[in-house]
Amino acid sequence: MSDDFTHRVLPYDGVEEFLGGAVPFLRDGLDTGDRVLAVCGTAQQMLLRDALGPDAGAVLFRDAATWYRHPSRTLADCLGDADESSRQGRRLRMLGEPAWASRPPLEVVEWERAEALLNIAIRGTGAAVLCPYAASLPAGVVAAARKTHPETVRGTRTLRNPGFVDPWTFCARCDADPLPPPPSGADTLTLDAHPDLFWLRAWVTDCARPTPLPEEGRQRLLVAVTEVVTNALRHGAPPVVLRMWTDAAGREPALLCEVADAGRWPPGTGYGLLPPRPADGPAGGRFGLWAVRLLCSTVQIRTGEEGTAVRLRLALPRPDLAAIDGG
Amino acid sequence: METPWFAKRPVSAVRPGDHGWLAYTGPAERDRVIGPFLREGLLTDEKVVYVTDLPAERLPGLDPAAGPGIDIAEAVRAGKLRVISQRDACLDRGGTFAPAMMLDTIGREVDEAFGQGYRAVRFTTDYSGLLREAGSDLGRMLGCENRVGDTVSPSTMAMAICQIDRRACPPDQLTALRDTHEVLVEVNPEFDDGVLKIVRTFEPAGLRIEGELDAARHTVLAETLMQVGAQRGSVHLDLSRLGFIDLGGLNLLARHAVRLPADGSLVLDHLRPNVENLITTVGWHRLPGIARGAGRGLPETEDFT
Numbered sequence: 001m002s003d004d005f006t007h008r009v010l011p012y013d014g015v016e017e018f019l020g021g022a023v024p025f026l027r028d029g030l031d032t033g034d035r036v037l038a039v040c041g042t043a044q045q046m047l048l049r050d051a052l053g054p055d056a057g058a059v060l061f062r063d064a065a066t067w068y069r070h071p072s073r074t075l076a077d078c079l080g081d082a083d084e085s086s087r088q089g090r091r092l093r094m095l096g097e098p099a100w101a102s103r104p105p106l107e108v109v110e111w112e113r114a115e116a117l118l119n120i121a122i123r124g125t126g127a128a129v130l131c132p133y134a135a136s137l138p139a140g141v142v143a144a145a146r147k148t149h150p151e152t153v154r155g156t157r158t159l160r161n162p163g164f165v166d167p168w169t170f171c172a173r174c175d176a177d178p179l180p181p182p183p184s185g186a187d188t189l190t191l192d193a194h195p196d197l198f199w200l201r202a203w204v205t206d207c208a209r210p211t212p213l214p215e216e217g218r219q220r221l222l223v224a225v226t227e228v229v230t231n232a233l234r235h236g237a238p239p240v241v242l243r244m245w246t247d248a249a250g251r252e253p254a255l256l257c258e259v260a261d262a263g264r265w266p267p268g269t270g271y272g273l274l275p276p277r278p279a280d281g282p283a284g285g286r287f288g289l290w291a292v293r294l295l296c297s298t299v300q301i302r303t304g305e306e307g308t309a310v311r312l313r314l315a316l317p318r319p320d321l322a323a324i325d326g327g
Numbered sequence: 328m329e330t331p332w333f334a335k336r337p338v339s340a341v342r343p344g345d346h347g348w349l350a351y352t353g354p355a356e357r358d359r360v361i362g363p364f365l366r367e368g369l370l371t372d373e374k375v376v377y378v379t380d381l382p383a384e385r386l387p388g389l390d391p392a393a394g395p396g397i398d399i400a401e402a403v404r405a406g407k408l409r410v411i412s413q414r415d416a417c418l419d420r421g422g423t424f425a426p427a428m429m430l431d432t433i434g435r436e437v438d439e440a441f442g443q444g445y446r447a448v449r450f451t452t453d454y455s456g457l458l459r460e461a462g463s464d465l466g467r468m469l470g471c472e473n474r475v476g477d478t479v480s481p482s483t484m485a486m487a488i489c490q491i492d493r494r495a496c497p498p499d500q501l502t503a504l505r506d507t508h509e510v511l512v513e514v515n516p517e518f519d520d521g522v523l524k525i526v527r528t529f530e531p532a533g534l535r536i537e538g539e540l541d542a543a544r545h546t547v548l549a550e551t552l553m554q555v556g557a558q559r560g561s562v563h564l565d566l567s568r569l570g571f572i573d574l575g576g577l578n579l580l581a582r583h584a585v586r587l588p589a590d591g592s593l594v595l596d597h598l599r600p601n602v603e604n605l606i607t608t609v610g611w612h613r614l615p616g617i618a619r620g621a622g623r624g625l626p627e628t629e630d631f632t
Contacts, residue, residue, distance in 0.1 A: 197573075198541070216601075230573065
């Protein structure tokens with residue numbers, strides 16, 4: 001494996017195995033003068049502080065629930081941190097345990113994808129990332145971890161991960177299943193060849209109005225839709241069709257907006273999955289689709305023989321939580 | 328504070344009955360307002376009356392470089408352009424500013440123009456010199472302006488622009504004088520298609536971008552920015568009325584910012600929350616050369632509508 005970064009999984013069953021892998025990892029970092037970051041839940045933090053003793057003061061602890069809030073934003077923050085550390089002549093050493101429990105399946109896929117992409121994003125930064133995975137996690141999550149981490153830590157040994165999958169291949173597999181079709185009652189707008197996007201935004205605003213999407217979310221949606229439609233008109237093939245609907249099923253109600261066209265994206269497009277690097281320069285570092293991912297809760301893209309669909313998902317306030325807030 | 332009720336109009340939208348106010352920051356801004364005001368009168372069926380001690384051929388904004396040539400001497404000879412000295416228009420025998428004379432002048436010129444069959448009369452004068460000489464006699468000036476307003480506003484023929492150099496008097500006096508006008512006159516927009524409007528600003532030098540910016544209008548903004556960029560130092564963008572900017576627009580600003588001289592930056596003033604949130608999401612650090620400027624939302628200037 002490339003030695004300019006490491007990204008390892010630490011499968012553990014119980015406190016002993018957790019500390020057995022995590023503590024030496026953090027200690028090594030402190031000894032070498034790395035920027036040492038531990039992102040985990042409260043219980044793990046207490047365990048680590050206890051085990052590290054006075055050294056714990058040199059570790060930056062971050063709460064996992066806050067840190068792992070949004071896959072694309074977290075990836076960008078993590079990369080920013082790694083870049084910043086390397087600019088200061090240090091390396092980032094991060095222990096990161098995403099809060100996997102309580103995530104809806106759609107989001108789990110995006111977090112798994114983020115784990116895969118990290119292998120590309122942190123290349124050349126010298127960063128070392130160790131991800132503890134509890135044995136109690138769903139089997140699928142642990143299985144995916146073996147595909148997204150080049151190496152596994154077992155006690156004091158590091159083993160090559162035979163199941164590791166090339167990150168782009170992994171991403172393609174994440175998007176292998178077709179999207180469920182939009183409901184027949186979805187609001188639909190077919191664009192002509194040279195639409196004024198001003199009117200498109202008015203239409204989107206009208207469709208969003210009956211939903212509880214807050215003003216700030218509406219602004220994010222308008223920027224995201226404008227970008228995706230601009231791309232479809234410029235690089236896709238007509239007709240470009242917009243559909244909007246709400247998905248109230250499941251625990252995460254959302255407003256969905258899909259932009260479909262008859263074109264097919266060329267291979268190696270990147271799908272805006274990685275943040276533009278400062279080295280790309282302001283012209284090369286266009287933040288189009290990548291920014292769309294930051295603006296939306298989830299972005300799903302399918303492109304193939306039948307055309308291309310970009311589905312934007314914006315989480316809506318949960319009525320049950322709103323009732324609690326309001327009460 | 329009372330809510331002001333000014334109408335703000337680009338100079339080409341000034342119409343009969345408008346008693347307009349132009350507080351300019353320098354000759355560049357003045358010429359871009361007064362030039363079109365004079366030209367549009369001279370090129371149509373209207374009469375132009377300028378109270379000034381300047382000779383006709385040196386009136387602001389009329390040099391051939393600023394637009395199609397106008398035969399000024401011919402316009403004066405035909406009585407279409409009246410250049411009246413201050414002494415003749417509004418100074419008493421002792422050389423003191425006499426508001427009553429100014430009103431007489433306006434009344435006389437309107438009557439005459441009506442008799443001559445002109446459709447409208449455009450008045451303008453620059454009060455800066457008078458104000459400096461009159462010293463602290465602001466009351467006299469305010470009285471005059473109120474009465475000019477009373478004369479012009481009900482008129483179906485007369486329109487006036489009162490010019491003043493912003494540096495000619497303290498800000499409170501400037502505000503008091505401004506408040507005797509109903510119309511704030513500004514430069515014509517560089518671009519306005521009903522969705523996006525781009526207006527040149529002078530202090531600080533830059534542009535005010537209003538409305539919505541997306542791919543259909545990137546080119547026009549890029550071109551306008553290039554013209555402003557020819558000046559030195561930082562360029563300010565007043566975004567207080569920008570309701571939407573797309574990611575391509577943000578890329579455009581970023582590309583322009585890095586082309587500015589090393590000591591200059593592209594300063595975004597009066598950011599609205601939607602635009603600020605978008606930049607925060609993308610990250611200010613990804614936009615080198617772009618700086619956050621003064622204030623949030625609508626600026627505390629005379630720009631009320």
